[in-house]
Amino acid sequence: MLIAKRTSVQQEVDAADRNGEKIKADIQHWSKRVDKVINEEEKKVKDLQDKAKNKCFVGLCPNIKSRYQLSRKAEEGVAAVDDLIQQCQFNGVGYRDVPEAILDASPKDFETFKLREKVFNDIVGAVKDATISIIGVYGLAGRARRLCERLKKEKKILVVLDDIWKRLDLDEVGIPFGNQHKGCKILLTSRDQNVLSSGMDAENTILIGDLDDGEAWDWFRKMAGDSVESVELRSTAIEVANRCARLPLAIATVARALRNKSLFAWKDALRQLQRPSSKNFIGISADIYSAIELSYNHVESEELKQAFLLCSLLRRDTRIDDLLKYAIGLGLINGVNSVEEARNRLLTMMSDLKASCLLLDSNTNDQYFDMHDLVCDVAMSIAFKDNHVFTLNEEDVLKDWLVAETMKKFNMIRLQYPSIGELPDELNCPQLVLFLMFNKDTSLKIPPNFFRKTTDLKVLDFTNMHFSSLPSSIRLLTSLHTLCLDQCELRDITIIGKLKNLEILSLLKSDIRILPKEIGLLVKLKLLDLSHCTKLKIIPPSVLSNLSKLEELYMGGTFIQWQVGGHANQRSNASLAELKTLSCLTTLEVHIPDAEAILGGLLFKDLQKLGRYKIFIGKEWGWLGKYEYSRTLKLKLSTSIDHLDHGLKLLLRKTEALYLDELKGVKIAMQEFKDEESLLHLKNLHIQNSLGMKYIINDNGAVNKNEFFQLRSLTLQIYHSSLAFALKTKVAQPPGLNMSYLFSVKRLIACLQMLFPCLENLLLSSINVERIWHIQLSNTSFHNHENLIVKAFVNLKYLEVYDCNNLKYLFTVSMALDLLQLKEIKVKNCPTMEQIITTEEAEEAAMNSMD
Structure with missing residues (x-):
């Protein structure tokens, strides 16, 4: 166990070191003591084992006295090891130190060094001045320096900066180059060669050229299918392919859009491509714009088009789950009766868009989606034109809001971490149905009457805002279906109880401490997300049981002390028994720290309809990391599996990922799963900390x-x-x-x-x-x-x-x-x-x- 603890601490130390953190002194001291004790104890154990083999009476009997003395010595070693294990209760292993200033001795930055020296002298002079009591120093934060220090730890490193649109100050970002770090190479990509050569002083620029005619036609034929080789289509198809500017993306989107279409559709497409759009975008030719627009026009349904435009509005940094919350709130998904059906329909639509080369899988996480930036730019221009969308991004600075007549036309607004001085007293957008605001300024306030003229709003998302109370005008949003207050500092949110038509409420990673009882008034609520609300301790009794339409409940990483037994009027916190009354519940993510809360409660007998779940029993389990499987159980029990209630055993039969910790009195891990309880869907099995276990599987009786x-x-x-x-x-x-x-x-x-x-x-x-x-x-x-x-x-x-x-x-x-x-x-x-x-x-x- 001590070796396992030492390994875990070292893993955290390595991670902290990679993040540029310094390791705490007590961690270093503990690690050195552990290494010393482990080495000493391993030698001592071997020595004791050898001595214990000595026998008396001509080798016929063990030497009892010798073994007793050796056992006393062993006990001393056990005490030392146990003491070190008990000390392994660290609150983090690393810390952020103030990094040293980046001083570059290269001639290019010599003047900068001089300026820093002058700043230092000015600060020293101000400190010595008896008439000055407060001194302010402003400039770039400690973060660029941390990044620089971290990169310098690598002897050789390649830094890739993708899609550069304008000159980027590498010193400001914290990327060392030239004489600062000879082993650091920087690879830049851009649509504009001038940005690379003039703006970034790239010493070598390499052109990614268009395809030649043969490659372009081969790629087009592969995307469109062999039918383009037919006598009827070939000549027209070649002309269409030539209008795609030999760009692989344009070829793919057009060819996919026209695959298996009739000759008249090909001729109509050629007509559109021969009259390219007059819109002028930086880095996008009119031909490419028309090719992508043509692909959009050939999307089969209006539902699919609206989903595509919503994806482009959210760009590539949005989870599919968030996209689902917005799509349901906007009513974009037709003909479905549940959240699960809506999810399946949305995933199908996204699959269709990927097949049309209008959407991409994420390279990093399958819970996110991606989109080529050229496709996204064209899609946004369509959204601006057709849907009157207004967006601001992180690099934007808004000094004055647009004129009133322009604001009245907007039906979607996305403010993604822009710099905003203040918000208007009233948002005069009567046609607005979606408002997303991702904030980086903690001092920004929402005026009380901000929503007075947006009563048709259906989706509202505030991320990283600070609310002592929500704006009073939010009670007027009677058409609101989706409300997201993720990563927000929340105090009084009782006004949410007035939003009677709310179907989705997300408080993901917020710091809410007590869920107000008024949430129980949201009788139309289908999805409640309380994931990773680490400060949430109290959910008043009957709040959850009142949500009779609730289909999906997410509480992963949230640690409620569930109460057992007693009438609702006598309890101060929610009971797990309330979940049994949720007849529509199909998805559940919950952490139950105390295993005793489920024993004998027959909770899971009533939850057999769950199609998706992550249920963690035992306080030691963590929620960090990626969970690949939709049906996951993590169990740390005070009893063996055989003593679990029948409902949980039935749930085990559907489980895809099973984690077992400290199984009590179990010698054969899987022996207790009889034929009728076989884990036929199990894909991932993790067993840990069960020292009495001898085998994982015993075939005796498992198969006839x-x-x-x-x-x-x-x-x-x-x-x-x-x-x-x-x-x-x-x-x-x-x-x-x-x-x-x-x-x-x-x-x-x-x-x-x-x-x-x-x-x-x-x-x-x-x-x-x-x-x-x-x-x-x-x-x-x-x-x-x-x-x-x-x-x-x-x-x-x-x-x-x-x-x-x-x-x-x-x-x-x-x-x-x-x-x-x-x-x-x-x-x-x-x-x-x-x-x-x-x-x-x-x-x-x-x-x-x-x-």
């Missing part, structure tokens, strides 16, 4: 071996009979024989796949297992048993084993040969590990000796 071998024998008999019949009669076997064979094969496959047929990831940490797969021999051969069990793990891709002190090997040869999907094995800190793969003979001998 007699049935398996009978089925196998029957299958072979039917096969040979069928083959003999075919050879004798020279015709195919009769239908009855064929059906019997197929039925037998299906039964055989079902028998083979009884345990974990979908498991892809297996991680074992700090457990004392002797074997991962424990095969018990009986009348049949060892090799046949081996294959029987391994067939249940044919999809295993990743195996990680950490701190398993009794494990001698991972696989036998036949196991390894059957794991055809296996990509990666990680083994760390397993001191008794002798082989990754062992032979069946060695395993059989070991097991026979145990018998």
Whole structure:
């Protein structure tokens, strides 16, 4: 356990170091003590083990006195180790230090150095002046210097700055170059060569040219399909391809839009492309603009077009979940009756847009979407023209708001971290349906009557705002369906109870402490997001149970002390029992710190309709990281799995990712999952901190071996009979024989796949297992048993084993040969590990000796 703690701390230290932080003194001191103790104790343990082997009475008996003395010494070591474990309660390992000034001795910046020296002298002079009591120093923050220090730690590093539109001061950003750091190379991309050569002093610029005619046509044909080679279409298709300016993006969007279309559609497209738009955008030619606009015009439905324009408005830094909240609020998704149906429809629309090359997958996170900047620019111009959208970005500075007549036309406004002096007393936008404001100025206030003339507003999102109370005019937004107050400082939000038509309420990462009881008045609410509200401690009784239409509840990373039992009038906090009354609930993310709160409560018996869930039981679990699977359980229990209530066991059957910590009294981890409780959907299994565990899987009783071998024998008999019949009669076997064979094969496959047929990831940490797969021999051969069990793990891709002190090997040869999907094995800190793969003979001998 101490080694595991030391490893965890070191991982945090490494992460802090990569982020340019300095390591706290107590962390360094603790780590040095641990390293010393570990080395000493490992030597001491080996020495004690050797001495303990000494015997008395001519080697017939153990030396009791010697062993007693040795055990006392061992206890002293245990106390030292336990003390260090108890001290491992650190609140972070690193801290941000004030970095030293970046001083560059290169001739180019010599004047800058002189100016800094003058600033220093001026500060010293002001400090010595007895008439001055307050001195102000202003300039760039400590962050650029931190970045510079971090980059200088790397001997060689490549920094890529993508899509530069104007000159960027690298000193201001904190990127060292030239004599500051000889090993730092900077790669810039831009649409404009002048920005690179003149603005950024690039020593070498390389043109990414257009495709040549042959490449352009090959790419166009691939995107449009082979039908373009037909006699009817070929000549027109070639002209269309030539109008795409040999740009891959334009070719892809046009070709996809016209795929499988008739000749008249191709000719109409050619007519449009021959009359390019007169709009002038920096870096976008009229031809390219027309090509992308044509693709948009060929989008099949108005619903899909509006979804595309909303994506362009949000650009590439928005989660798909947020897009869903906005789309539902705006009513963009038709013909759906639930949030889940809306999500599926939205994902389908996004898939269609990706197929049309108008939308992209995110390169970093599948929970986000991306869009090519050229496509986004064209889409925004369409949105400006058709939907009267007003946007400001981070680099924009708004000094004066637009004239009243212009403001009245807007129906969507997005303010994404711009610099705004102040907001108008009233937002005079009677047609406004969406208002998004992402704020970076904590002093910016929303006037009380700000929403008095925006009563048709459907979606409102404030991010990173400070509210002592919400503006009083918000009560007038009777058409509001979506309200997001993410990352906001919130105090009095009781006025939200007036928004009777609200369907989606998100307080993600806000600092709200008490959820007002007025939230219980939102009887139309379908989605409530309280994720990562770390200061939220109280939800008044009956608030959740009153939300009878609630379909999705997100409370991951929020730690409510759920109360058990008692009438609502006698409780001061919410009870888990309230969740049982939510008959429409299909998605739940919740953290239950106290496992006792669920035992015997039959909570999960009423939650079998959950299609998506992340349920963490036990206070030690963390919510950080990426969760790939939509049905995840993390359990730290005071009992074994066998003692769980029946409802939770039923929920386990649907689980895709299962994490188990400190299983009590369990020697075989998966033994308690009987045939009817098999985890057929399980893809990820993580077991940790279960020192009494001997095996992960024991095949004894997990599969009906007699049935398996009978089925196998029957299958072979039917096969040979069928083959003999075919050879004798020279015709195919009769239908009855064929059906019997197929039925037998299906039964055989079902028998083979009884345990974990979908498991892809297996991680074992700090457990004392002797074997991962424990095969018990009986009348049949060892090799046949081996294959029987391994067939249940044919999809295993990743195996990680950490701190398993009794494990001698991972696989036998036949196991390894059957794991055809296996990509990666990680083994760390397993001191008794002798082989990754062992032979069946060695395993059989070991097991026979145990018998």
